[in-house]
Amino acid sequence: MISLSINNERVSVQPGTTVLDAARKLNINIPTLCNHPDLCVAGNCRVCVVEQTGARTLIAACAMPAAEGMDIHTNTLKVRNARRHIVELLLSEHRSDCTKCYKNQKCELQALANEFAFGDTIFLDLVEDHPYTIDRSSPSFIKDDSKCIHCQRCVRTCFELQHISAIAVANKGMHQKISSFHDRPMSHVVCTNCGQCINRCPTGALVEKTYIDHVWDAIYDKDKHVIVQTAPAVRVALGEDLGYDPGERVTGKMVTALRQLGFDSILDTDFTADLTIMEEGTELLTRLKKALVDGDKKTAFPMFTSCSPGWIKFIEHKYPEFLHNLSTCKSPQQMFGALAKTFFAQKMKLDPSGIVSVSIMPCTAKKYEADRPEMRASGYKDVDYVLTTRELAIMIKQAGIDFRNLEPAHYDSIMGDSTGAGVIFGATGGVMEAALRTAYELVTGREVPFPNLNITPVRGMEGVKEATIKIEGCTKDWKFLEGAELKVAIAHGLANANKIMKQVRNGKSPYHFVEIMACPGGCLGGGGQPIPTSMEIRKKRMKAVYSEDEHMVLRKSHENPDVIAIYKEFLGKPNSHVAHELLHTHYVERESY
Amino acid sequence: MEKRGLYKVDLIFEKVDPKEVLTQAYNMKSEQIIQQVLDSGLKGRGGAGFPTGLKWKYTAAVKEPEKYVVCNADEGEPGTFKDREILDKVAYKVYGGMAIAGKAIGAKHGIVYLRSEYRFLLPQLMKELESFHKLVKGIGYDFRINYCLGSGAYICGEESALFESVEGGRGEPRNKPPYPTTSGVFGKPTSINNVETLVTAMMIIKHGPESYSQLGTKDSRGSKVFSISGDTPIPGIFELELGMSVQEFVDEFGDGDTKAVQVGGASGFCVPRKRFQYTVIGFEGVPTGGSMKLFNSSRSMYNVLHNYLDFFAEESCGQCTPCRVGCQQLLKGVEKVKKGEVKATYLNELLKLADTMKVASKCGLGQSVGNAFRTIVENFREEIIY
Numbered sequence: 001m002i003s004l005s006i007n008n009e010r011v012s013v014q015p016g017t018t019v020l021d022a023a024r025k026l027n028i029n030i031p032t033l034c035n036h037p038d039l040c041v042a043g044n045c046r047v048c049v050v051e052q053t054g055a056r057t058l059i060a061a062c063a064m065p066a067a068e069g070m071d072i073h074t075n076t077l078k079v080r081n082a083r084r085h086i087v088e089l090l091l092s093e094h095r096s097d098c099t100k101c102y103k104n105q106k107c108e109l110q111a112l113a114n115e116f117a118f119g120d121t122i123f124l125d126l127v128e129d130h131p132y133t134i135d136r137s138s139p140s141f142i143k144d145d146s147k148c149i150h151c152q153r154c155v156r157t158c159f160e161l162q163h164i165s166a167i168a169v170a171n172k173g174m175h176q177k178i179s180s181f182h183d184r185p186m187s188h189v190v191c192t193n194c195g196q197c198i199n200r201c202p203t204g205a206l207v208e209k210t211y212i213d214h215v216w217d218a219i220y221d222k223d224k225h226v227i228v229q230t231a232p233a234v235r236v237a238l239g240e241d242l243g244y245d246p247g248e249r250v251t252g253k254m255v256t257a258l259r260q261l262g263f264d265s266i267l268d269t270d271f272t273a274d275l276t277i278m279e280e281g282t283e284l285l286t287r288l289k290k291a292l293v294d295g296d297k298k299t300a301f302p303m304f305t306s307c308s309p310g311w312i313k314f315i316e317h318k319y320p321e322f323l324h325n326l327s328t329c330k331s332p333q334q335m336f337g338a339l340a341k342t343f344f345a346q347k348m349k350l351d352p353s354g355i356v357s358v359s360i361m362p363c364t365a366k367k368y369e370a371d372r373p374e375m376r377a378s379g380y381k382d383v384d385y386v387l388t389t390r391e392l393a394i395m396i397k398q399a400g401i402d403f404r405n406l407e408p409a410h411y412d413s414i415m416g417d418s419t420g421a422g423v424i425f426g427a428t429g430g431v432m433e434a435a436l437r438t439a440y441e442l443v444t445g446r447e448v449p450f451p452n453l454n455i456t457p458v459r460g461m462e463g464v465k466e467a468t469i470k471i472e473g474c475t476k477d478w479k480f481l482e483g484a485e486l487k488v489a490i491a492h493g494l495a496n497a498n499k500i501m502k503q504v505r506n507g508k509s510p511y512h513f514v515e516i517m518a519c520p521g522g523c524l525g526g527g528g529q530p531i532p533t534s535m536e537i538r539k540k541r542m543k544a545v546y547s548e549d550e551h552m553v554l555r556k557s558h559e560n561p562d563v564i565a566i567y568k569e570f571l572g573k574p575n576s577h578v579a580h581e582l583l584h585t586h587y588v589e590r591e592s593y
Numbered sequence: 594m595e596k597r598g599l600y601k602v603d604l605i606f607e608k609v610d611p612k613e614v615l616t617q618a619y620n621m622k623s624e625q626i627i628q629q630v631l632d633s634g635l636k637g638r639g640g641a642g643f644p645t646g647l648k649w650k651y652t653a654a655v656k657e658p659e660k661y662v663v664c665n666a667d668e669g670e671p672g673t674f675k676d677r678e679i680l681d682k683v684a685y686k687v688y689g690g691m692a693i694a695g696k697a698i699g700a701k702h703g704i705v706y707l708r709s710e711y712r713f714l715l716p717q718l719m720k721e722l723e724s725f726h727k728l729v730k731g732i733g734y735d736f737r738i739n740y741c742l743g744s745g746a747y748i749c750g751e752e753s754a755l756f757e758s759v760e761g762g763r764g765e766p767r768n769k770p771p772y773p774t775t776s777g778v779f780g781k782p783t784s785i786n787n788v789e790t791l792v793t794a795m796m797i798i799k800h801g802p803e804s805y806s807q808l809g810t811k812d813s814r815g816s817k818v819f820s821i822s823g824d825t826p827i828p829g830i831f832e833l834e835l836g837m838s839v840q841e842f843v844d845e846f847g848d849g850d851t852k853a854v855q856v857g858g859a860s861g862f863c864v865p866r867k868r869f870q871y872t873v874i875g876f877e878g879v880p881t882g883g884s885m886k887l888f889n890s891s892r893s894m895y896n897v898l899h900n901y902l903d904f905f906a907e908e909s910c911g912q913c914t915p916c917r918v919g920c921q922q923l924l925k926g927v928e929k930v931k932k933g934e935v936k937a938t939y940l941n942e943l944l945k946l947a948d949t950m951k952v953a954s955k956c957g958l959g960q961s962v963g964n965a966f967r968t969i970v971e972n973f974r975e976e977i978i979y
Contacts, residue, residue, distance in 0.1 A: 176911025
């Protein structure tokens with residue numbers, strides 16, 4: 001243990017602990033900005049400077065390892081002066097249109113300014129000295145360089161968590177900026193629209209592109225029937241933006257709020273999550289049959305899940321030679337969209353041209369996905385507008401809804417029923433678990449051999465998880481699988497996806513089925529979820545996801561009554577012709593720079 | 594303090610038989626080499642002045658099979674051009690110094706990080722490197738040197754930014770600790786030394802630490818190669834004993850009308866005429882990596898300052914706030930003062946900002962911008978305002 005003194009209080013810490021963490025142990029708050037619990041130490045904003053007795057300069061608390069006998073002071077005149085200067089310097093290069101800014105009152109720089117830099121401005125305004133770009137090219141987000149304070153959280157996010165580096169540091173000195181390859185617009189670089197950078201941007205430099213006003217317009221338009229679908233992970237995080245602690249489930253209240261906002265049909269993406277399991281599970285078993293029985297050597301393994309549009313764009317850019325390994329299933333959002341303007345319209349006797357289909361997603365890549373030209377199977381744009389969890393929270397606030405005191409309600413019927421298997425899509429490993437619950441039972445006629453259906457090996461926050469399921473006691477139709485060991489893997493965060501893909505490219509992948517989610521923790525850690533995010537917060541959301549599952553009566557996708565009904569009335573059977581028309585898609589190779 | 598005159602020295606460019614010196618070093622224990630360099634009192638010649646013997650000692654103490662000797666030849670300080678001359682004239686002594694450093698710290702790899710503007714020297718340097726490799730192999734050294742070219746960024750002369758650049762990253766300084774002695778290039782223990790330091794170390798082995806430490810003063814042992822430019826009738830490279838006053842220097846190199854000397858380049862200090870007599874050139878007074886720029890009364894010190902600030906605003910890596918934004922504020926601030934768009938007292942705010950930059954910047958670049966700013970603004974305030 002290392003013993004040091006901070007503001008004349010002694011503290012003992014493990015070797016490797018930073019001065020910042022040592023101070024936190026004493027409940028001494030040192031302000032930070034570039035520091036983020038998910039990312040490596042940068043030490044570049046210098047907001048956290050403190051005084052070390054005997055040192056020539058101040059030290060950055062976030063980057064300095066605690067050392068034996070250190071004497072640290074966090075609130076001296078020298079520190080205060082420097083900190084004030086640093087915050088003022090950041091403000092001088094930041095376009096402070098705070099009252100109109102999307103991040104107003106959620107901006108970390110604004111909070112620091114309130115603490116350290118109120119009163120007269122010391123320095124000259126530098127914003128207009130540099131040409132800056134406001135890049136609106138992506139359907140998912142806006143990158144406004146005039147609000148960038150160069151903390152490089154986004155750069156570290158894109159590199160460390162996602163292995164993409166769609167944005168990186170360019171130029172030096174006064175010309176330094178966070179830029180894309182050759183300064184191309186974000187829509188024309190290898191960007192997956194995952195939005196993880198948005199989750200970590202301290203200012204309004206990176207924000208989602210909002211469609212709130214479009215949705216309000218549709219709601220107020222009497223000729224439109226506005227359908228809303230809510231993704232599994234939204235219900236375990238929405239509360240955070242409405243005054244709840246992380247990990248609170250607010251499903252019922254959310255449904256009531258949506259009804260009060262004026263949506264005409266409140267439906268659930270969990271329904272199409274269950275449907276995805278039917279389609280994707282069937283696809284997997286079909287592939288296995290082709291390979292094992294028909295001896296078709298061209299059947300590509302491992303098969304990858306295709307629910308995460310960030311992951312889809314990643315593989316299209318980086319590993320296009322493996323597009324055949326992707327399940328052809330659309331994501332639950334897009335399955336929902338295609339069915340909303342066909343099946344749902346028929347059932348409800350609605351003209352599909354009068355339907356506006358809105359989805360609430362934990363995701364910014366979904367905005368991009370809804371815009372893909374492939375996603376018009378209904379003859380219309382299947383999903384018209386995608387809002388993030390954050391945007392829904394804003395709408396609820398705009399409408400003056402007292403969320404905390406709402407009575408919980410149920411989703412509407414037809415495409416509103418779901419099972420626990422659909423809910424767990426929101427956590428990494430959830431699609432895998434849901435698929436195994438159904439596929440195992442389909443093949444053997446028995447439930448998966450895990451207590452209470454909880455397939456624990458595929459759960460948790462480990463970057464790459466793997467499991468082997470031995471298939472025994474197959475029913476007549478599936479005898480060819482008798483004794484087979486199904487090897488599966490799960491990766492979340494594209495850095496981990498990259499590990500899997502390198503293995504696949506080297507021909508060393510032992511897996512049959514791999515679930516990949518673009519975001520750390522899966523959708524619950526999505527780029528559209530409430531800010532801030534950290535491992536601790538994601539774990540709480542994960543706990544809520546599994547708790548939601550345990551509270552469901554039905555926990556296997558194939559038992560979903562709405563799913564059974566739609567196959568009976570509309571789709572026929574999984575992977576049928578109609579299903580292929582509406583629920584499956586194809587992928588395109590994209591440039592890799 | 595003993596008053597010293599101006600003594601020209603011929604140590605760096607002195608012709609030696611590398612085989613003799615390197616054989617001598619080869620037969621010494623690594624502790625002996627380090628002790629001799631420690632005894633000589635040699636401090637780094639790049640400007641920061643860290644004791645070379647200590648640097649070697651720390652690096653030698655780390656138990657790790659892979660270590661590096663890096664020669665910092667990214668000579669970028671405005672007004673410095675002595676390393677170019679050294680590489681041009683006595684590259685074999687630079688290589689020799691690296692081999693000796695390698696022997697001292699236990700490194701088999703050497704890297705010369707060469708300023709990209711010195712690319713034209715490369716064919717000749719490579720030829721000399723070939724014969725050096727033959728020579729040291731013959732003696733028994735297991736030591737090879739590779740070249741790495743910079744790309745024109747001033748910041749890459751900062752040791753950890755240089756490592757980043759060698760590794761293929763952006764030239765941005767790292768957080769310290771860890772220091773290069775434990776985690777330098779490729780994360781391995783590294784001794785990074787200036788071109789001149791390495792040559793000096795070789796000459797200390799040849800002549801012995803006693804004779805070397807007789808040169809200079811207590812705090813500034815030995816001699817130093819100066820790059821002399823500006824308003825002087827005899828610009829060029831001169832090797833001088835350390836410890837002279839600026840007055841003595843100006844008497845020799847000035848044009849009779851010298852009003853200020855910028856010692857140590859853009860990141861150094863401006864010494865005005867009234868301080869010439871009292872200012873020693875060395876670590877006890879104004880340290881320098883070699884750059885000495887003389888200004889006569891025809892020069893506007895506003896232009897001098899503006900030039901330096903413009904340089905720093907461009908050459909900051911842009912990573913840390915005090916340096917990236919501070920440099921721009923100082924530059925824009927003096928421009929506004931000059932134009933009368935802000936009050937002259939705004940200079941006081943800028944001086945405070947320079948203090949913040951000195952204590953809060955991440956690396957030596959941002960920390961030293963205030964040197965020139967403060968010394969020019971304090972001594973030539975009227976030239977900035979009017």
